[in-house]
Amino acid sequence: MLRTAGVGMSVSDELVGLLGDVGVVLFYLIVWGLVFAGTALFVGIFVPFVTGDSLLFASGLIAASASGIDIWILAIGTGIAAFLGDQVGFLIGRRYGRPYLDKRGGARTQKAIAKTEWFYNTFGWWSVVIARFVPWGRVFVPVIAGFGKMAYMRFITANLVGALAWGVGITVIGYFAASIPGVKAGSYVIAGIVITASIIAGIRAWRADRAERAEETLRASVAGTHTSEG
Template identity: 75%
Template sequence: MLRTAALDTQLTDLLAHVGIVLFYLVVWGLVFAGTALFVGAFIPFITGDSLLFASGLIAAAASGVNIWVLAIGTGIAAFAGDQVGFWLGRKYGRPYLDRRGGPRTRKAIARTEWFYTTFGWWSVVIARFVPWGRVFVPVIAGVGRMGYLRFSSANLVGALCWGVGLTVIGYFAASVPGVKTAAYVIAGVVIAASVVAGIRAWRADRASRSQTAAAEPR
Protein backbone atom coordinates (compact mmCIF):
# COMPACT_ATOMS: atom_id res chain seq x y z
CA MET A 1 0.00 0.00 0.00
CA LEU A 2 2.88 2.41 0.78
CA ARG A 3 4.42 1.75 -2.62
CA THR A 4 1.05 2.34 -4.32
CA ALA A 5 0.53 5.60 -2.42
CA ALA A 6 4.02 6.83 -3.32
CA LEU A 7 3.54 5.87 -6.96
CA ASP A 8 0.12 7.53 -6.94
CA THR A 9 1.77 10.81 -5.84
CA GLN A 10 4.50 10.49 -8.48
CA LEU A 11 1.99 9.80 -11.25
CA THR A 12 -0.14 12.77 -10.16
CA ASP A 13 2.92 15.01 -10.37
CA LEU A 14 3.78 13.51 -13.76
CA LEU A 15 0.29 14.21 -15.10
CA ALA A 16 0.44 17.81 -13.88
CA HIS A 17 3.76 18.42 -15.65
CA VAL A 18 3.51 16.49 -18.93
CA GLY A 19 -0.20 16.41 -19.76
CA ILE A 20 -2.63 13.59 -20.52
CA VAL A 21 -1.10 12.16 -23.71
CA LEU A 22 2.38 11.84 -22.26
CA PHE A 23 0.88 10.39 -19.07
CA TYR A 24 -0.67 7.62 -21.16
CA LEU A 25 2.60 7.04 -23.01
CA VAL A 26 4.69 6.85 -19.83
CA VAL A 27 2.35 4.30 -18.22
CA TRP A 28 2.16 2.20 -21.38
CA GLY A 29 5.92 2.47 -21.93
CA LEU A 30 6.70 1.25 -18.41
CA VAL A 31 4.32 -1.70 -18.77
CA PHE A 32 5.88 -2.64 -22.12
CA ALA A 33 9.47 -2.24 -20.87
CA GLY A 34 8.72 -4.30 -17.76
CA THR A 35 8.75 -7.50 -19.82
CA ALA A 36 10.15 -6.63 -23.25
CA LEU A 37 13.29 -4.96 -21.86
CA PHE A 38 13.56 -6.88 -18.54
CA VAL A 39 13.05 -3.66 -16.54
CA GLY A 40 10.62 -5.54 -14.29
CA ALA A 41 13.43 -7.81 -13.09
CA PHE A 42 15.10 -4.84 -11.38
CA ILE A 43 12.27 -2.44 -10.49
CA PRO A 44 9.08 -4.55 -10.44
CA PHE A 45 7.10 -2.09 -8.28
CA ILE A 46 7.40 0.61 -10.98
CA THR A 47 6.32 -1.65 -13.85
CA GLY A 48 3.91 -4.00 -12.07
CA ASP A 49 0.66 -4.12 -10.09
CA SER A 50 1.29 -0.87 -8.20
CA LEU A 51 1.69 1.09 -11.44
CA LEU A 52 -1.57 -0.21 -12.87
CA PHE A 53 -3.57 0.31 -9.69
CA ALA A 54 -2.14 3.82 -9.13
CA SER A 55 -2.79 4.86 -12.74
CA GLY A 56 -6.43 3.80 -12.31
CA LEU A 57 -6.68 5.89 -9.16
CA ILE A 58 -5.26 8.89 -11.04
CA ALA A 59 -7.77 8.40 -13.85
CA ALA A 60 -10.60 8.57 -11.30
CA ALA A 61 -9.27 11.74 -9.73
CA ALA A 62 -8.01 13.70 -12.75
CA SER A 63 -10.28 15.30 -15.31
CA GLY A 64 -9.51 14.46 -18.91
CA VAL A 65 -7.98 11.02 -18.32
CA ASN A 66 -10.18 8.41 -19.98
CA ILE A 67 -10.07 5.16 -18.02
CA TRP A 68 -10.90 3.02 -21.07
CA VAL A 69 -8.19 4.58 -23.24
CA LEU A 70 -5.73 4.10 -20.36
CA ALA A 71 -6.82 0.53 -19.54
CA ILE A 72 -7.03 -0.76 -23.13
CA GLY A 73 -3.69 0.85 -23.96
CA THR A 74 -2.19 -0.79 -20.88
CA GLY A 75 -3.53 -4.17 -21.98
CA ILE A 76 -2.06 -3.70 -25.47
CA ALA A 77 1.31 -2.68 -23.99
CA ALA A 78 1.30 -5.73 -21.71
CA PHE A 79 0.45 -8.02 -24.61
CA ALA A 80 3.12 -6.50 -26.86
CA GLY A 81 5.80 -6.70 -24.15
CA ASP A 82 5.24 -10.41 -23.65
CA GLN A 83 5.21 -11.03 -27.40
CA VAL A 84 8.64 -9.40 -27.65
CA GLY A 85 9.92 -11.52 -24.75
CA PHE A 86 8.59 -14.66 -26.43
CA TRP A 87 10.23 -13.72 -29.73
CA LEU A 88 13.59 -13.06 -28.02
CA GLY A 89 13.48 -16.45 -26.32
CA ARG A 90 12.54 -18.21 -29.53
CA LYS A 91 15.17 -16.44 -31.65
CA TYR A 92 18.15 -16.45 -29.29
CA GLY A 93 17.42 -19.49 -27.10
CA ARG A 94 18.79 -20.38 -23.68
CA PRO A 95 22.14 -18.51 -24.10
CA TYR A 96 20.13 -15.28 -24.16
CA LEU A 97 18.65 -16.09 -20.74
CA ASP A 98 22.01 -17.14 -19.32
CA ARG A 99 23.37 -13.65 -20.00
CA ARG A 100 20.67 -11.98 -17.89
CA GLY A 101 22.06 -10.53 -14.65
CA GLY A 102 23.74 -12.22 -11.71
CA PRO A 103 22.95 -15.05 -9.27
CA ARG A 104 19.66 -13.51 -8.10
CA THR A 105 18.35 -13.32 -11.66
CA ARG A 106 19.52 -16.85 -12.43
CA LYS A 107 17.63 -18.16 -9.39
CA ALA A 108 14.51 -16.39 -10.65
CA ILE A 109 15.03 -18.00 -14.07
CA ALA A 110 15.34 -21.44 -12.46
CA ARG A 111 12.09 -20.91 -10.52
CA THR A 112 10.39 -19.71 -13.70
CA GLU A 113 11.48 -22.79 -15.65
CA TRP A 114 9.88 -25.03 -13.03
CA PHE A 115 6.80 -22.81 -13.04
CA TYR A 116 6.48 -22.98 -16.82
CA THR A 117 7.10 -26.74 -16.96
CA THR A 118 4.47 -27.36 -14.25
CA PHE A 119 1.67 -25.10 -15.45
CA GLY A 120 2.20 -24.82 -19.20
CA TRP A 121 -0.44 -22.58 -20.85
CA TRP A 122 -1.68 -21.35 -17.48
CA SER A 123 1.82 -20.20 -16.48
CA VAL A 124 1.61 -17.33 -18.98
CA VAL A 125 -1.65 -16.13 -17.39
CA ILE A 126 -0.63 -16.63 -13.74
CA ALA A 127 2.80 -15.06 -14.32
CA ARG A 128 1.16 -11.67 -14.81
CA PHE A 129 0.55 -11.53 -11.05
CA VAL A 130 4.05 -12.77 -10.10
CA PRO A 131 6.87 -10.16 -10.48
CA TRP A 132 9.66 -12.53 -11.55
CA GLY A 133 7.28 -14.74 -13.54
CA ARG A 134 5.93 -11.76 -15.45
CA VAL A 135 9.44 -11.00 -16.72
CA PHE A 136 10.80 -14.46 -17.52
CA VAL A 137 7.88 -16.74 -18.44
CA PRO A 138 7.44 -15.25 -21.96
CA VAL A 139 11.12 -15.75 -22.75
CA ILE A 140 11.17 -19.28 -21.35
CA ALA A 141 8.03 -20.10 -23.33
CA GLY A 142 9.93 -18.98 -26.42
CA VAL A 143 13.00 -21.01 -25.47
CA GLY A 144 10.73 -24.02 -24.88
CA ARG A 145 9.26 -23.62 -28.41
CA MET A 146 5.71 -23.16 -27.17
CA GLY A 147 3.33 -22.85 -30.12
CA TYR A 148 2.89 -19.23 -31.24
CA LEU A 149 -0.92 -19.29 -31.24
CA ARG A 150 -0.99 -21.15 -27.93
CA PHE A 151 1.27 -18.55 -26.31
CA SER A 152 -0.60 -15.64 -27.87
CA SER A 153 -3.97 -16.88 -26.57
CA ALA A 154 -2.59 -17.19 -23.02
CA ASN A 155 -0.87 -13.83 -23.36
CA LEU A 156 -4.14 -12.20 -24.44
CA VAL A 157 -6.01 -13.61 -21.42
CA GLY A 158 -3.24 -12.50 -19.08
CA ALA A 159 -3.08 -9.01 -20.60
CA LEU A 160 -6.84 -8.58 -20.21
CA CYS A 161 -6.97 -9.87 -16.62
CA TRP A 162 -3.87 -8.01 -15.46
CA GLY A 163 -3.35 -4.99 -17.72
CA VAL A 164 -6.96 -3.97 -18.28
CA GLY A 165 -8.39 -5.54 -15.11
CA LEU A 166 -6.09 -4.02 -12.47
CA THR A 167 -6.21 -0.59 -14.10
CA VAL A 168 -10.02 -0.56 -14.09
CA ILE A 169 -10.06 -1.93 -10.53
CA GLY A 170 -7.83 0.97 -9.43
CA TYR A 171 -10.28 3.38 -11.05
CA PHE A 172 -13.31 1.97 -9.23
CA ALA A 173 -11.41 1.49 -5.97
CA ALA A 174 -11.31 5.27 -5.68
CA SER A 175 -15.09 5.36 -5.16
CA VAL A 176 -16.15 1.80 -4.27
CA PRO A 177 -14.84 0.45 -0.92
CA GLY A 178 -13.59 -3.11 -0.92
CA VAL A 179 -12.96 -3.34 -4.67
CA LYS A 180 -9.23 -4.00 -4.27
CA THR A 181 -9.86 -6.74 -1.69
CA ALA A 182 -12.44 -8.37 -3.96
CA ALA A 183 -9.95 -8.21 -6.84
CA TYR A 184 -7.35 -10.16 -4.91
CA VAL A 185 -9.97 -12.72 -3.87
CA ILE A 186 -10.86 -13.24 -7.54
CA ALA A 187 -7.19 -13.45 -8.48
CA GLY A 188 -6.68 -16.00 -5.70
CA VAL A 189 -9.50 -18.17 -7.06
CA VAL A 190 -8.04 -18.01 -10.57
CA ILE A 191 -4.57 -18.91 -9.31
CA ALA A 192 -5.94 -21.76 -7.16
CA ALA A 193 -7.76 -23.18 -10.18
CA SER A 194 -4.56 -22.89 -12.17
CA VAL A 195 -2.58 -24.70 -9.47
CA VAL A 196 -5.07 -27.57 -9.53
CA ALA A 197 -4.77 -27.76 -13.33
CA GLY A 198 -0.98 -27.73 -13.00
CA ILE A 199 -0.98 -30.55 -10.43
CA ARG A 200 -3.23 -32.64 -12.66
CA ALA A 201 -0.90 -32.03 -15.63
CA TRP A 202 2.13 -32.96 -13.50
CA ARG A 203 0.50 -36.18 -12.31
CA ALA A 204 -0.50 -37.10 -15.85
CA ASP A 205 3.06 -36.45 -17.04
CA ARG A 206 4.48 -38.54 -14.20
CA ALA A 207 2.12 -41.42 -14.99
CA SER A 208 3.09 -41.23 -18.64
CA ARG A 209 6.79 -41.36 -17.76
CA SER A 210 6.20 -44.39 -15.49
CA GLN A 211 4.37 -46.23 -18.26
CA THR A 212 7.15 -45.44 -20.74
CA ALA A 213 9.80 -46.67 -18.31
CA ALA A 214 7.85 -49.89 -17.65
CA ALA A 215 7.51 -50.55 -21.37
CA GLU A 216 11.23 -50.21 -22.05
CA PRO A 217 13.14 -53.53 -22.39
CA ARG A 218 15.34 -54.34 -19.44
Protein backbone atom coordinates (compact mmCIF):
# COMPACT_ATOMS: atom_id res chain seq x y z
CA MET A 1 0.00 0.00 0.00
CA LEU A 2 1.00 3.63 -0.33
CA ARG A 3 0.74 4.58 3.36
CA THR A 4 3.65 6.40 5.04
CA ALA A 5 4.77 5.59 8.55
CA GLY A 6 4.54 7.88 11.56
CA VAL A 7 2.04 9.34 13.96
CA GLY A 8 1.92 12.65 12.16
CA MET A 9 0.57 11.24 8.96
CA SER A 10 -0.95 14.06 6.90
CA VAL A 11 -4.47 14.15 5.50
CA SER A 12 -3.07 13.70 2.00
CA ASP A 13 -1.23 10.58 3.10
CA GLU A 14 -4.46 9.23 4.56
CA LEU A 15 -6.24 9.83 1.26
CA VAL A 16 -3.47 8.11 -0.68
CA GLY A 17 -3.72 5.17 1.69
CA LEU A 18 -7.50 5.05 1.27
CA LEU A 19 -7.16 5.02 -2.51
CA GLY A 20 -4.64 2.21 -2.21
CA ASP A 21 -7.09 0.22 -0.08
CA VAL A 22 -9.93 0.80 -2.55
CA GLY A 23 -7.69 -0.41 -5.37
CA VAL A 24 -7.03 -3.65 -3.51
CA VAL A 25 -10.73 -4.12 -2.73
CA LEU A 26 -11.60 -3.51 -6.37
CA PHE A 27 -9.05 -6.13 -7.41
CA TYR A 28 -10.67 -8.66 -5.08
CA LEU A 29 -14.16 -7.83 -6.35
CA ILE A 30 -13.20 -8.11 -10.02
CA VAL A 31 -11.60 -11.52 -9.54
CA TRP A 32 -14.47 -12.83 -7.40
CA GLY A 33 -17.09 -11.35 -9.72
CA LEU A 34 -15.58 -13.01 -12.80
CA VAL A 35 -15.35 -16.38 -11.04
CA PHE A 36 -18.98 -16.13 -9.90
CA ALA A 37 -20.24 -14.97 -13.31
CA GLY A 38 -18.36 -17.76 -15.07
CA THR A 39 -20.96 -20.30 -13.95
CA ALA A 40 -23.87 -18.38 -12.41
CA LEU A 41 -24.31 -16.08 -15.44
CA PHE A 42 -22.90 -18.44 -18.10
CA VAL A 43 -20.11 -15.97 -18.93
CA GLY A 44 -17.77 -18.96 -19.03
CA ILE A 45 -19.41 -20.14 -22.27
CA PHE A 46 -17.67 -17.37 -24.20
CA VAL A 47 -14.72 -16.51 -21.96
CA PRO A 48 -13.87 -19.81 -20.25
CA PHE A 49 -10.25 -18.81 -19.71
CA VAL A 50 -10.72 -15.33 -18.29
CA THR A 51 -13.19 -16.75 -15.76
CA GLY A 52 -11.22 -19.92 -15.11
CA ASP A 53 -7.80 -21.38 -14.36
CA SER A 54 -5.85 -18.59 -16.09
CA LEU A 55 -7.58 -15.90 -14.04
CA LEU A 56 -6.91 -17.69 -10.75
CA PHE A 57 -3.26 -18.37 -11.52
CA ALA A 58 -2.69 -14.82 -12.75
CA SER A 59 -4.39 -13.30 -9.70
CA GLY A 60 -2.09 -15.37 -7.48
CA LEU A 61 0.95 -14.08 -9.36
CA ILE A 62 -0.21 -10.50 -8.94
CA ALA A 63 -0.91 -11.03 -5.23
CA ALA A 64 2.70 -12.15 -4.74
CA SER A 65 4.09 -8.95 -6.25
CA ALA A 66 1.53 -6.26 -5.42
CA SER A 67 1.54 -4.51 -2.07
CA GLY A 68 -1.55 -4.86 0.10
CA ILE A 69 -3.14 -7.93 -1.50
CA ASP A 70 -3.60 -10.73 1.02
CA ILE A 71 -3.34 -14.10 -0.73
CA TRP A 72 -5.62 -15.83 1.77
CA ILE A 73 -8.38 -13.24 1.50
CA LEU A 74 -8.08 -13.49 -2.28
CA ALA A 75 -7.99 -17.30 -2.39
CA ILE A 76 -10.76 -17.94 0.16
CA GLY A 77 -12.95 -15.29 -1.48
CA THR A 78 -12.34 -16.95 -4.85
CA GLY A 79 -13.38 -20.31 -3.41
CA ILE A 80 -16.57 -18.78 -2.00
CA ALA A 81 -17.37 -17.09 -5.34
CA ALA A 82 -16.85 -20.39 -7.16
CA PHE A 83 -19.07 -22.21 -4.65
CA LEU A 84 -21.88 -19.65 -4.94
CA GLY A 85 -21.67 -19.59 -8.75
CA ASP A 86 -22.21 -23.34 -8.95
CA GLN A 87 -25.04 -23.15 -6.42
CA VAL A 88 -26.84 -20.68 -8.67
CA GLY A 89 -26.26 -22.95 -11.68
CA PHE A 90 -27.67 -25.92 -9.77
CA LEU A 91 -30.80 -23.99 -8.74
CA ILE A 92 -31.31 -22.79 -12.31
CA GLY A 93 -31.21 -26.40 -13.50
CA ARG A 94 -33.58 -27.51 -10.75
CA ARG A 95 -36.01 -24.68 -11.55
CA TYR A 96 -36.00 -24.59 -15.37
CA GLY A 97 -34.88 -28.10 -16.33
CA ARG A 98 -33.34 -29.39 -19.55
CA PRO A 99 -35.13 -26.86 -21.84
CA TYR A 100 -33.00 -24.10 -20.28
CA LEU A 101 -29.83 -25.56 -21.81
CA ASP A 102 -31.56 -26.25 -25.13
CA LYS A 103 -31.70 -22.49 -25.65
CA ARG A 104 -27.98 -21.93 -24.99
CA GLY A 105 -25.86 -21.16 -28.06
CA GLY A 106 -25.54 -22.89 -31.40
CA ALA A 107 -24.61 -26.40 -32.53
CA ARG A 108 -21.09 -26.21 -31.10
CA THR A 109 -22.40 -25.25 -27.67
CA GLN A 110 -25.06 -27.94 -27.82
CA LYS A 111 -22.41 -30.53 -28.66
CA ALA A 112 -20.44 -29.42 -25.58
CA ILE A 113 -23.60 -29.69 -23.47
CA ALA A 114 -24.21 -33.23 -24.73
CA LYS A 115 -20.62 -34.23 -23.83
CA THR A 116 -20.96 -32.65 -20.42
CA GLU A 117 -24.25 -34.45 -19.81
CA TRP A 118 -22.57 -37.76 -20.64
CA PHE A 119 -19.72 -36.82 -18.30
CA TYR A 120 -22.18 -36.12 -15.48
CA ASN A 121 -24.15 -39.34 -16.04
CA THR A 122 -20.90 -41.33 -16.04
CA PHE A 123 -19.13 -39.84 -13.00
CA GLY A 124 -21.98 -38.45 -10.88
CA TRP A 125 -20.67 -36.80 -7.69
CA TRP A 126 -17.10 -36.68 -8.96
CA SER A 127 -18.16 -34.89 -12.15
CA VAL A 128 -18.99 -31.78 -10.09
CA VAL A 129 -15.45 -31.78 -8.64
CA ILE A 130 -13.58 -32.65 -11.83
CA ALA A 131 -15.62 -30.25 -13.97
CA ARG A 132 -14.01 -27.34 -12.13
CA PHE A 133 -10.88 -27.96 -14.17
CA VAL A 134 -12.73 -28.31 -17.51
CA PRO A 135 -13.80 -24.98 -19.11
CA TRP A 136 -17.12 -26.19 -20.53
CA GLY A 137 -17.74 -28.64 -17.73
CA ARG A 138 -17.73 -26.08 -14.93
CA VAL A 139 -20.38 -24.04 -16.78
CA PHE A 140 -22.83 -26.84 -17.54
CA VAL A 141 -22.37 -29.55 -14.89
CA PRO A 142 -24.09 -27.58 -12.08
CA VAL A 143 -27.17 -27.02 -14.25
CA ILE A 144 -27.20 -30.64 -15.41
CA ALA A 145 -26.88 -31.80 -11.80
CA GLY A 146 -29.85 -29.58 -10.99
CA PHE A 147 -32.27 -31.07 -13.50
CA GLY A 148 -30.61 -34.46 -13.11
CA LYS A 149 -32.13 -34.57 -9.60
CA MET A 150 -28.84 -34.92 -7.71
CA ALA A 151 -29.63 -34.66 -3.99
CA TYR A 152 -29.06 -31.07 -2.84
CA MET A 153 -26.74 -31.95 0.07
CA ARG A 154 -24.79 -34.31 -2.17
CA PHE A 155 -24.24 -31.50 -4.66
CA ILE A 156 -23.17 -29.12 -1.87
CA THR A 157 -20.44 -31.50 -0.70
CA ALA A 158 -19.10 -31.98 -4.24
CA ASN A 159 -19.33 -28.26 -4.88
CA LEU A 160 -17.41 -27.47 -1.70
CA VAL A 161 -14.61 -29.91 -2.51
CA GLY A 162 -14.35 -28.57 -6.06
CA ALA A 163 -14.37 -24.93 -4.93
CA LEU A 164 -11.56 -25.57 -2.46
CA ALA A 165 -9.42 -27.62 -4.85
CA TRP A 166 -9.92 -25.29 -7.80
CA GLY A 167 -10.71 -21.81 -6.49
CA VAL A 168 -8.38 -21.80 -3.50
CA GLY A 169 -5.83 -24.29 -4.83
CA ILE A 170 -4.95 -22.73 -8.19
CA THR A 171 -4.89 -19.20 -6.74
CA VAL A 172 -2.40 -20.25 -4.05
CA ILE A 173 -0.32 -22.18 -6.60
CA GLY A 174 -0.04 -19.00 -8.68
CA TYR A 175 1.07 -17.09 -5.58
CA PHE A 176 3.85 -19.51 -4.72
CA ALA A 177 4.90 -19.88 -8.36
CA ALA A 178 6.03 -16.26 -8.11
CA SER A 179 8.80 -17.39 -5.75
CA ILE A 180 10.47 -19.19 -8.65
CA PRO A 181 13.42 -17.10 -9.95
CA GLY A 182 12.38 -15.11 -13.00
CA VAL A 183 8.67 -15.63 -12.44
CA LYS A 184 8.27 -13.04 -9.69
CA ALA A 185 10.07 -10.36 -11.69
CA GLY A 186 7.84 -10.90 -14.68
CA SER A 187 4.63 -11.76 -12.83
CA TYR A 188 2.72 -8.70 -14.09
CA VAL A 189 3.82 -9.40 -17.65
CA ILE A 190 2.89 -13.07 -17.37
CA ALA A 191 -0.49 -12.25 -15.81
CA GLY A 192 -1.15 -9.60 -18.46
CA ILE A 193 -0.34 -11.98 -21.31
CA VAL A 194 -2.52 -14.73 -19.81
CA ILE A 195 -5.51 -12.45 -19.28
CA THR A 196 -5.14 -10.73 -22.69
CA ALA A 197 -4.90 -14.07 -24.50
CA SER A 198 -7.94 -15.28 -22.57
CA ILE A 199 -10.01 -12.23 -23.53
CA ILE A 200 -9.04 -12.59 -27.21
CA ALA A 201 -9.95 -16.29 -27.15
CA GLY A 202 -13.27 -15.44 -25.49
CA ILE A 203 -14.12 -12.78 -28.10
CA ARG A 204 -13.31 -15.20 -30.91
CA ALA A 205 -15.50 -17.88 -29.33
CA TRP A 206 -18.34 -15.39 -28.89
CA ARG A 207 -18.12 -14.23 -32.52
CA ALA A 208 -17.95 -17.81 -33.77
CA ASP A 209 -21.03 -18.71 -31.74
CA ARG A 210 -22.96 -15.71 -33.07
CA ALA A 211 -22.02 -16.58 -36.66
CA GLU A 212 -23.04 -20.18 -36.08
CA ARG A 213 -26.42 -19.22 -34.68
CA ALA A 214 -27.02 -16.77 -37.55
CA GLU A 215 -26.21 -19.51 -40.05
CA GLU A 216 -28.59 -21.91 -38.33
CA THR A 217 -31.34 -19.27 -38.37
CA LEU A 218 -30.75 -18.69 -42.08
CA ARG A 219 -30.91 -22.42 -42.80
CA ALA A 220 -34.14 -22.75 -40.84
CA SER A 221 -35.60 -19.78 -42.73
CA VAL A 222 -34.63 -21.25 -46.10
CA ALA A 223 -36.02 -24.65 -45.11
CA GLY A 224 -39.28 -23.01 -44.03
CA THR A 225 -39.52 -21.16 -47.34
CA HIS A 226 -39.01 -24.38 -49.32
CA THR A 227 -41.63 -26.15 -47.23
CA SER A 228 -44.20 -23.42 -47.81
CA GLU A 229 -43.46 -23.43 -51.55
CA GLY A 230 -43.91 -27.18 -51.67
